[in-house]
Amino acid sequence: xxxxxxxxxxxxxxxxxxxxxxxxxxxxxxxxxxxxxxxxxxxxxxxxxxxxxxxxxxxxxxxxxxxxxxxxxxxxxxxxxxxxxxxxxxxxxxxxxxxxxxxxxxxxxxxxxxxxxxxxxxxxxxxxxxxxxxxxxxxxxxxxxxxxxxxxxxxxxxxxxxxxxxxxxxxxxxxxxxxxxxxxxxxxxxxxxxxxxxxxxxxxx
Numbered sequence: 001x002x003x004x005x006x007x008x009x010x011x012x013x014x015x016x017x018x019x020x021x022x023x024x025x026x027x028x029x030x031x032x033x034x035x036x037x038x039x040x041x042x043x044x045x046x047x048x049x050x051x052x053x054x055x056x057x058x059x060x061x062x063x064x065x066x067x068x069x070x071x072x073x074x075x076x077x078x079x080x081x082x083x084x085x086x087x088x089x090x091x092x093x094x095x096x097x098x099x100x101x102x103x104x105x106x107x108x109x110x111x112x113x114x115x116x117x118x119x120x121x122x123x124x125x126x127x128x129x130x131x132x133x134x135x136x137x138x139x140x141x142x143x144x145x146x147x148x149x150x151x152x153x154x155x156x157x158x159x160x161x162x163x164x165x166x167x168x169x170x171x172x173x174x175x176x177x178x179x180x181x182x183x184x185x186x187x188x189x190x191x192x193x194x195x196x197x198x199x200x201x202x203x204x205x
Contacts, residue, residue: 001152004029004054006073007064008038010125011088015062015160018128020045022159029054029061029077052078060152062120063107064088070097074110083113084149086156088120090181102174104144117144118177119153119165123184124195128160131198137163138198141180143173166201 003019005012006029020026020043029051030036042048055061055077065073067089089103097106104118119142120128131137140162142153150167157165168177187193 001025001060001156002027002058003060003062003156004058005062005064006051006054006077007062007066007088008036008041009064011120011128012062012064013038013041014125014129015064015088015120016041016046018160019156024156024159027054027058031076051076055080055083058083060084060086060156062086062088063103064120067091067096067103070100070103070106071110074107077111080111080113082115084115084117084146084152085111085113086120086149086153087116087118090121090178092182092185102178104171104174104177108171115146115149117142117146117149117153118174119143119157121177122180123198124188126195127198131161131163133198136200137161138200139163140165141168141177142166143168143170143177145170163200 002025004027005016008028016026026046028038028048030048033048061083085107087104087107100106108116122141140157142150142165144150154165188195188197
């Protein structure tokens, strides 16, 4: 797939490397192609363009910027048409888009495409870089009304090594996804368990 990643911090950077390694063509969307974080990411499968140009050449857009810039970043994408947007962001400590309870709802309010889902937000970037533990690979989760977006998120989750990507529900579960992320953050950072923890859904036979 041709994928634009907006945001080259920990999450965006890891997703770029992992997805490029799985054979996808990644275009980093930045405001200044001469001066941006993540120059070390560039290789034969990872290029860089201004945000609108990156979106124009891509089928899928992953947003991984600080949540407080959600509206600004979404409006900078240009024409999203029927493209898929995957939201990998969370509102933490009230630092989010004004007037919205989730970053994903803010995206939907500021773009034309309805193919918006939330994924890659419920665990740390270290678990995206290496989702495999001694007991096996951990699981990922996705939410949204867009069946097209959900199927793509599942493919990309598998490509970076998650065991499964479970559907949580539609657009009405975006808030639940962010709360799940905060649950992981609480355990990892505030309760002292550390970042090397992950979740797996177990089913009794």
